[in-house]
Amino acid sequence: MNMKKRIVSVLLCCVLTAAVTGGCGSDKKAEAAENPAGEDGLATEDVTLKVWESSGVAQEFIEQAGAAFTEEHPNITIEYENVELGDANGQIALDGPAGVGADCFAIPNNVIGNLVAGGHITEITDAETLKANIPQSGIDAVTYDGKCYGYPFSADTYALFYNKDLIEEAPKTWEDVEKFCASYNGSGKYGMIFNVASGYYSVMFNGLNGNKLFGPDGTDATDTYMNNKDAVEGMKYFQSFRKYLDVPAADISDDSVCLAAFTEGKAAMYVTGAWNISNCEDAGLNFGVTTLPALPGENHPCPSFSNARTMVVSAYTEHPAEAEAFAKFLVTPEMQKLRYEITGEVPAGDIEVDSEYVNGLIEQLQYAYPAPSIPEAQDWYETMDSACANIWDGAEVQKELDAVNDRIAVKK
16 A cells, blocks of 8 residues: 655755845845734834754754744744753753743653643644645644644654665565565574564564554543454564564663664664664665565554654743744644755655655554553653563463553543
8 A cells, every 4th residue: 555645846955045145034024114013913122032952963854944034024033952852742841831942842642641631731722724734644643532742743653674685685575574584584683683672572472453552532541452363363463573583672672783783794683763764874785675474364464552752832831832833843744854955864744855765664654553652651661661672581471461551541
């Protein structure tokens, strides 16, 4: 199945050229001063918005997007501040009430529930712009309790990376993976490698027959759905794969270990995501990216988690309209194209990309589902990581999954 792509014609150079053109901005600023009402509903006085994002290419994107936004709104300045994606959830709880937090900030969508419960972010006011630029899967990712919080501007999932010099064609099923491993393994080399002690990746297996964490909508806190018949059967298959990757969980529970094995040619296949494309390119690998193999008894790629990198508006900002205006600016086709060109990551919007690797991840997104964002989901990962490691090392599957459910599920 091919994802339907909408080809977007982007005159990005015009936007960025305008951002550095001399008198244009000052002329618009003068016009704004003469129009105190603000026809677009935004402030006409000078406003500085603090935006939290990670460093590296994420910072480069925010700074360039900020320059383009200021060209359209000369009285609004975007001030980047480094707070890493995984830290913003905790940081806003401290800095927001103290009055030193961001006006808007980037998060993974799966912490939205925690942020809403803590009163740290606000519901968006322009659902139409969201719908016009983002497919339903992205909208679902930022929806909590029937309301949308934030604008997703890139998507993440994982897929099958394979070394074309070691395996000519990627296997379509896990049975095919087994056959390849049986003939390839030996002398410290493995046909397949992945972080076996990770609940994030275990969805490949416990998603048998469409089973999903916290139920079909990811919102049933009373049951993880990770100890039912389908989850148990899938995790038993996961455990059986140990014979083709006979390494204790503690020795392959670090993604960097798996990456090193793949880039050094010690593993022919590796389950990972866009964050490792550049690492594989830098290693000079002749590799491809495609959908995950189908589980036994199924005829479609096995599921994966998807995450949406999302710009949310702080509940503590003194400039909510302006902060939201910048957040939704990031989902426009022009900014989606810019981010892809800077980061090489999967766009959240439906735009055409020219990378074989990214298109492989886009294909896998058809079989992915958003990582649940209810508060209970945050505790599930660490608990499930431990269970995965124990199961890989031989523990009883049902007992381990029951223990996870008992610890995480909210008692009825």
